[in-house]
Amino acid sequence: MKPFRFNILLFLVIFLSGLFAAPGEQNTSPGLPVESIEIIGNTKTRKEVILNLLDFRPGERINQQTLNRNLERLKDSNFFKKVSLYTQPGSQAGQIRVFVEVQERRWPYLQFRGGYNELDGWFISPLGIRLDNFFGRGNYLGGELFIGDRVTGIDLSYLRPRIFGSDLNLRILLFTRQRQFVHYLEEQKYLQYVNLGGLSVRITGNHGIMKYLWFELISENGQAEDYMWKPGQEDQPFPLPPLLSPFTEKLKINRFILSLNKDSRNNRSYPTSGWWGSLSLNQVSRQLGAYTDYKKVILDIRRYQGIMNEWVLALRLKGGWIDEAAPFYEKFYLGGPNSLRGYADRSLNPFGYASRLFQGSVEFRFPVTRKRFPRQILSGVFFYDFGQAWNPPAVLQAKEIHTSVGFGFRLRLPFVGIVRLDFAYPIPEYTFKFHLSLGHTF
Amino acid sequence: MKRKLLHNLLAFALCLIVILPSGTIARDFTLSDLHLSGSPDEITVRFACRNLFLPPIKKSLLAGLPVLAEFNLQLIDLKNQPVLERRFTVKIHYDVWEELFSLQLPEDRTATWKDFSRLDQWFRAVQFSLPLNRTDLSEKAFYRVRISARVVVLTRQQKEELKWWMQNSETTEEETAAQERSTGFRLNLNRIIQLFLEKEKKPVESVSQLVSPPFKMDELLSQ
Numbered sequence: 136m137k138p139f140r141f142n143i144l145l146f147l148v149i150f151l152s153g154l155f156a157a158p159g160e161q162n163t164s165p166g167l168p169v170e171s172i173e174i175i176g177n178t179k180t181r182k183e184v185i186l187n188l189l190d191f192r193p194g195e196r197i198n199q200q201t202l203n204r205n206l207e208r209l210k211d212s213n214f215f216k217k218v219s220l221y222t223q224p225g226s227q228a229g230q231i232r233v234f235v236e237v238q239e240r241r242w243p244y245l246q247f248r249g250g251y252n253e254l255d256g257w258f259i260s261p262l263g264i265r266l267d268n269f270f271g272r273g274n275y276l277g278g279e280l281f282i283g284d285r286v287t288g289i290d291l292s293y294l295r296p297r298i299f300g301s302d303l304n305l306r307i308l309l310f311t312r313q314r315q316f317v318h319y320l321e322e323q324k325y326l327q328y329v330n331l332g333g334l335s336v337r338i339t340g341n342h343g344i345m346k347y348l349w350f351e352l353i354s355e356n357g358q359a360e361d362y363m364w365k366p367g368q369e370d371q372p373f374p375l376p377p378l379l380s381p382f383t384e385k386l387k388i389n390r391f392i393l394s395l396n397k398d399s400r401n402n403r404s405y406p407t408s409g410w411w412g413s414l415s416l417n418q419v420s421r422q423l424g425a426y427t428d429y430k431k432v433i434l435d436i437r438r439y440q441g442i443m444n445e446w447v448l449a450l451r452l453k454g455g456w457i458d459e460a461a462p463f464y465e466k467f468y469l470g471g472p473n474s475l476r477g478y479a480d481r482s483l484n485p486f487g488y489a490s491r492l493f494q495g496s497v498e499f500r501f502p503v504t505r506k507r508f509p510r511q512i513l514s515g516v517f518f519y520d521f522g523q524a525w526n527p528p529a530v531l532q533a534k535e536i537h538t539s540v541g542f543g544f545r546l547r548l549p550f551v552g553i554v555r556l557d558f559a560y561p562i563p564e565y566t567f568k569f570h571l572s573l574g575h576t577f
Numbered sequence: 578m579k580r581k582l583l584h585n586l587l588a589f590a591l592c593l594i595v596i597l598p599s600g601t602i603a604r605d606f607t608l609s610d611l612h613l614s615g616s617p618d619e620i621t622v623r624f625a626c627r628n629l630f631l632p633p634i635k636k637s638l639l640a641g642l643p644v645l646a647e648f649n650l651q652l653i654d655l656k657n658q659p660v661l662e663r664r665f666t667v668k669i670h671y672d673v674w675e676e677l678f679s680l681q682l683p684e685d686r687t688a689t690w691k692d693f694s695r696l697d698q699w700f701r702a703v704q705f706s707l708p709l710n711r712t713d714l715s716e717k718a719f720y721r722v723r724i725s726a727r728v729v730v731l732t733r734q735q736k737e738e739l740k741w742w743m744q745n746s747e748t749t750e751e752e753t754a755a756q757e758r759s760t761g762f763r764l765n766l767n768r769i770i771q772l773f774l775e776k777e778k779k780p781v782e783s784v785s786q787l788v789s790p791p792f793k794m795d796e797l798l799s800q
Contacts, residue, residue, distance in 0.1 A: 228676075244765070258761075553760075573762070576758075
């Protein structure tokens with residue numbers, strides 16, 4: 136049997152075994168019905184605002200997992216200095232009363248943020264400031280500056296929960312970005328600036344079908360610079376190859392995004408059960424520029440399945456499709472710490488990026504230390520990645536699928552969270568590649 | 578008529594005077610009904626904990642926070658000097674989802690009940706043993722047994738909160754497939770300032786003590 140067929144077969148066996156494996160350590164408790172939700176300690180924040188942050192209502196069944204998830208949501212709102220979410224037995228056996236006890240924050244919210252983005256590389260946001268909860272309505276006005284090795288940008292956002300008294304939330308974002316895009320031409324690495332900016336209006340919700348849906352309308356300007364350069368030699372510009380030249384014209388587009396999302400992971404730190412799934416549909420209409428209208432579809436599915444002794448089988452499949460008329464900075468890329476780890480960042484897509492993407496990963500994760508599980512200090516992983524990024528008339532072909540294997544460690548550090556160290560080998564070359572990043576690969 | 582009304586009012590006032598303070602006293606956590614028995618190797622101490630589950634403690638317990646009952650048993654001489662000492666810790670926990678009260682006792686023993694009254698009942702006849710080393714004790718001397726009890730709700734203290742906050746960093750990731758994979762962390766600067774400026778809070782706790790009348794060791798062993 137040819138090696139690539141064996142790889143695909145191996146992946147399918149593992150993926151299917153993950154899908155149909157016994158529930159194992161999953162929290163499958165049906166939970167108890169909520170008799171009432173009582174809110175304590177709010178002197179400014181309106182009760183509806185706090186209720187809107189919860190994704191359950193009286194009469195619905197909840198379990199410990201629901202409580203944990205909602206506590207995270209309350210904390211993530213950052214409206215409160217302290218939040219506790221606890222239960223007491225209800226007036227009838229088998230029911231519970233839920234209490235949300237809050238201590239409100241009076242000063243503006245300040246934050247420091249950092250991380251690693253697949254597109255932008257390492258970044259920090261040295262100071263984010265937010266003025267919020269005006270008249271206890273749960274709204275906020277915030278600003279954030281990003282600086283990174285391949286990005287600089289500013290975000291100004293306004294959030295208004297419960298628009299027109301409904302359960303829907305409105306977020307308006309004014310953004311500007313300068314990104315560096317990586318190109319590989321004759322095995323030489325080049326960089327090119329792309330400037331983006333615009334206004335986005337997003338509608339989300341925490342209840343009913345809106346728990347899973349998200350609408351966004353973006354009016355966006357984009358323009359790629361008409362030169363590129365080799366890393367470290369920005370003062371020596373190279374002319375753009377013909378394939379990239381059309382995109383230096385100023386582009387003005389309107390984009391509509393419909394996103395379907397589902398997150399049933401039992402925890403974000405080290406999920407041992409559940410799904411994360413997202414389908415994103417983009418319809419882009421041209422206002423100004425040389426392109427025609429185009430569509431973009433991305434499907435990303437992740438599955439986490441506890442096997443035994445806190446070993447977890449984690450699976451990921453991602454597919455992307457975009458009209459070929461789209462500018463290169465909208466297209467797909469492959470290779471690097473978040474896709475095929477045996478290869479350099481974006482080294483596996485065609486020059487000018489790809490309009491089709493198929494990629495997947497299988498990981499066996501295991502805790503090395505057990506203290507404070509699932510927030511253990513050290514865990515390990517064995518992984519297998521595969522994928523192809525192509526442009527028509529090429530097609531998805533087994534012999535064109537790139538694969539890599541490897542192992543890694545996840546070290547939990549104070550403040551920063553999980554630091555990811557991956558040691559990967561492409562198949563069949565087995566030339567060593569090391570990646571340092573944050574968080575899990577998926 | 579007026580006299581009868583005055584009489585009733587006086588009787589009511591008297592009732593209030595008698596009932597209210599006794600009610601307040603009855604609400605304190607106390608140790609009582611101490612009973613001692615001896616064998617050549619140990620003294621068995623039996624006592625009752627009354628009003629252990631005061632409203633704030635019961636509320637925290639039912640909210641899922643573990644409650645710790647610590648007992649310190651001492652054999653003391655007449656100068657109040659401890660001759661023997663032993664500590665016992667009992668962890669009380671309520672599983673909200675299974676609706677079960679459980680006790681984690683010394684030597685890895687456990688007990689579970691569905692009913693709160695059964696838990697309360699267990700604390701009305703608590704029994705621990707003090708192992709004896711007879712060579713250290715005089716049979717003719719007088720001794721007493723002193724029990725100190727402390728009930729504390731296991732909430733996170735400020736130092737622990739800082740540690741917890743450092744270990745449980747706020748991690749961030751992308752929200753939908755439309756966004757690139759983005760992993761990172763967020764530091765809430767207000768939280769850092771608040772942790773250092775805030776005063777240490779006292780945990781919810783109750784304490785009580787009980788001392789036995791003096792006894793001679795040979796009298797206790799002959800009972």
